[in-house]
Structure formats: C-alpha cells, structure tokens
Amino acid sequence: MKSIRKSTALFEPFAMGTIPLTNRFVMAPMTRSRANEKGAVPNDLMAAYYEQRASAGLIITEATQISKQGMGYARTPGIFTKAQIEGWKKITQKVHAQGSKIFLQLWHVGRVSSAQVNGLQPIAPSPIIAKDTNVYIFDGAPNGDATFIPVEQPKAMTTDDIQQVIQEFKYGAKNAIEAGFDGVEIHGANGYLIDQFLRSNTNHRNDQYGGSKENRLRFLIEVTQAVVKAIGAEKTGIRLSPFIKFKDMDDPEIMDTIMLAASALNDIEVAYLHLCEADWDDAPNIPIAFREALRQRFKHTIIATGNKTPQTGNDLIQQNLVDLIGFGRAFISNPDFPERVKVGARMNQITDTHTLFGGGGAKGYTDYPKLP
16 A cells, blocks of 8 residues: 555544544444453453554444344444443553544444344334344354354334333443443444334334334434433434445435435534445445535534545545545554554555454454554
8 A cells, every 4th residue: 555645634633523533544343243252241352452453543443232132243242231331441441541532333233133142033113124134143163253144033113112222322322431432423324223214115114213204314313312412412423324235225215314314413413424335345436426415414523434545535535525534444454554554554464354253362353463
C-alpha cells in the first residue's frame, strides 16, 4: 500500500461533538468470538487485542448482545451482567491508556439466531425465517473452527416484547457507561433486529410498528430515544446499512426509509451515523448523490465503513461527504494500521481465515506484528 503523505485528512484530529479524537481512523466493529463461552464475558485476550489497535482515533467494539435472547453466535460478548461489565472495564482502561476513544456496539440479532446458540426461539417483527442464512456454534470441529447452522423460525414479537427489548437497549447503554465506554453504537444494520423492523420484506406487521415507512422506523427511534435519555445524545451513535442485502434483506423501499431515519436521527442529535457499506472486492460504488443527500439531512458526524482504501477515505473526507472512515479487516492483521499508512509500510495479510471467528485463540488475533 502506498503512502498517502500528500493527503493527510485521515491523520487530522476531529471533534465528534464533545468527544475529541486524535485522528479520523475508526476501527470498525468485527465479530471475532473470543469471549468466554460460559457467561459471554470479555476476557484478557480481548483486552490485549483492543489495546494493540488503540492507535485508531475511535474504536467501535464487536457487536455485543444486550440479552441472552439477543445472542446469535457463539462466544460473542454481552453487556447485561455484572461479570460482563467487569470484563469490559479491563478493555476500556487499556484503550484509554493509549489515548483512543471506544464505543460499545449494542446488538440484538432478532431472527438471525438458533436455539442451539442460546436455548431460545428467535424473535422478530414478523414470523418470517431468513432464507439461506446461518449462524455458528463451536462443537469440537477440527482446528477449533466454528460450525455453521441454519437459523430457525422466529416468533413475532408482541408489543410487550418490543418494550422489553427497548429497555434492554437502554440498560445495555447504561452498563456500557459503567464499564467505562465513551459511548455506544446502536446496531441497526446488517439484517439484525432493528434492520428487520426497517425493511418491508421482513416487517409485515399491521400495528404501529409496521406498514408505512414511518411506522417501520418507530422501533429504531424509540430505541434511540431510550438510549439517549439514559446516557445522552452526545454518547449515542447509530449504524445503518442501506446498500446491504444479505441475510435475505432485499427491500426496494430501504433507501427512502434510511433517508427518513437520517432526518429523525438528526433531530434527536445523536453523535454520529455510521454507514456500513459493502466490503467485498466487487462491491458497488455508493452514489455521490446519496452521500450528498445524506449530508443535507444529517448534520452531525458521518462515518463510512466498507471497502475503503486510505486514499478513498481521504477523498471522501476532503469532499466533506463523511467525517470519519472505518477500517475492518485492515485492523485485524495490522494492529498499527494508521502508522503503517502514514509511513507507507508493507501491510500484513490475514494468514489463516480459520482464525477469524474463534478458532485458534490468540493465533490470528493478537499475534500479528507491529512495526519495529
């Protein structure tokens, strides 16, 4: 990867509302499944992993379930017990000691789950199973690999279920602040519960949470309002994925819905809107017209993540289309990714994909070298 010394936007400090960041690199949330299987508790290995990568101006943690019901994959961490809070405290302390800021991503998977993962039938806006969608468990497969299993039929959430989950997001946010996080990111992307409410193909409800775009937005807005009331708008971010269709989530109305959401979230004055964009090699380019329209509707910080090089990230910042750039896989194998970009150093490559989700413990997790 070539040096980008001539274009330095990524290395500039940035004020994300009231939160100062040392640079505009964001370590994007990535599920790695290294939490303790018993109790979904963050551990010392995870603390070492995040500490290694704290040269990012902002770290957004891996998705973290707000309840046992919200869990969809094995060995993912939670934020709903005292032991989990204490585990996360070790991580926030180490990251802060390196000068970075860290937000916890709050997660409920909705229909993307199985009783083999958490012992519970999945819940969703409507009882529609996600086609061709898998989750994973660890059952002694060779090399410690995850075993992928199909999701199960969800049950439709009652109004009481909806209110319960809103409260779980609220208490997850409060627990995150107790654990020392600078804020939280509400996961409204990638086909999980909030995204399931947003989309017409997964939300067939005929009450106040379904039907019109405005009604399908209601769950997202009520979750956001509850979190903001609990910890403050300046500590609350939202992640959305308008261009992603996997997990059987292709909705022809999603772009209009996202624009309505952006206006509503702007009015709530959340700290940021995080766009999860496609990250495969031949991913479609995001139209500039979309970015310009979003900037008009949302006046606070915008983060873009997905298939970005440092140079394309710089260009988007300099065009005032986004403020921060998220990098995912680059941070997996390059714990000092910003420094490598700055000096034009060679990048480490991911050497073993078996280690991405749980397999190998420290291998492929904390053993990638930094620059000498």
